[in-house]
Amino acid sequence: MPDYLLTYPSNAAALAAFIADDPKLGPHFPLKGIWTGGEILLDDVRTLCAEVFRTEIVDWYNAHESGPLAIQCSHYPHYHVQSEIILIEILSRENIPCKPNELGRVVATPLYNFATPLIRYDMNDHAMVGEPCACERGLPVLTRVVGRSRNLFRFPDGTSLQPNFRTRTFAEHLKPRQWQVAQTGPLEIEVRLVASNAKIKMDTEGMTAYIQKLLRSDLTVKYRFMSEIPLSPGGKHEDYLCELTDTDDIESSP
Ligand SMILES: [Zn+2]
Known part of the structure; x- marks a missing residue:
């Protein structure tokens, strides 16, 4: 059993979720330390890893x-x-x-x-x-x-933000094996999912309500199912991706 974990935040989150879901491994798999870098570390990943590994991420x-x-x-x-x-x-x-x-x-x-x-x-x-x-x-x-x-997601009123969805909300509503949220239009979001089990009933309405409450109430939210989510050109998984072009910004400017 290792004492320390040095990895990307997405890997740490995937390991924590896997261990937490496996009754044989149990919810706790103590480590002495976790060191992450190379990707955005979301608060949610800190919380999940602290619960499962019983140590704080650095x-x-x-x-x-x-x-x-x-x-x-x-x-x-x-x-x-x-x-x-x-x-x-x-x-x-x-x-x-x-x-x-x-x-x-x-x-x-x-x-x-x-x-x-x-x-x-x-x-x-x-x-x-x-x-x-x-x-x-x-x-x-x-x-x-x-x-x-x-x-970063960019909206027509000039605001931009880093979305920060709770992984547990995805688990509760959609139970995906993997997910990515992309901004595909000025007011359009696409949730990309790799399903963990085809028989699981997904609550896309509940997820849409969560996204609209967290970001903006006027967003259109679409869902796309994929066999896998491609990595970035640098080989990293990106939870949030803005696919707007500069033209989208100009057209959506007031
Ligand atoms: Zn200090």
Whole structure:
């Protein structure tokens, strides 16, 4: 039995769900630690893993282009920018530095990448700036890293957000083996499902009501069943995917 798990958040969530559902394994499979990175870590995955593995996830934000950008604080679930090795700016659409609790683009300047220097490189990720941390490390704080632009849903009123559905809600309403939620139109959502058992009755009405309550009441929600959900070009599973084009934004602008 391993003591530590180092993996993507989606793998940790899948393992936790598998163990929790298997009566032979039982709901508890204690680990000494879980270290995740490479994908967006949702609060729901933290909760599920804490219940099943009896330990808290430690997450880090890293990228192939830049190396480590931020690592979770040892006392709080937010992230500390690794300022000793990288300069990170969180910028608004107008390229103004974001204030605490504002979401902006991550622009990075690694300080030790002498072979292929990157200067103010747009990571195409978004993160939320946090208040200074009580741990007194003094490093800048990111409260959330919400991933690539393609993972944010964008609506006609100009708002954009990182959806954060509860995995348990999917389990209660749809019982899928795997799922993905895509924004396919300005006000259209497609829920993609790999069914776990063809005989299970799915409550798509209940799921639609949940999505409309969580995101917007004027959304159309469609369901598509698939044999498997394709991975991203980088080989990762993406829970949320925005498939709007720039033209969609222009056409939907007031
Ligand atoms: Zn801290």
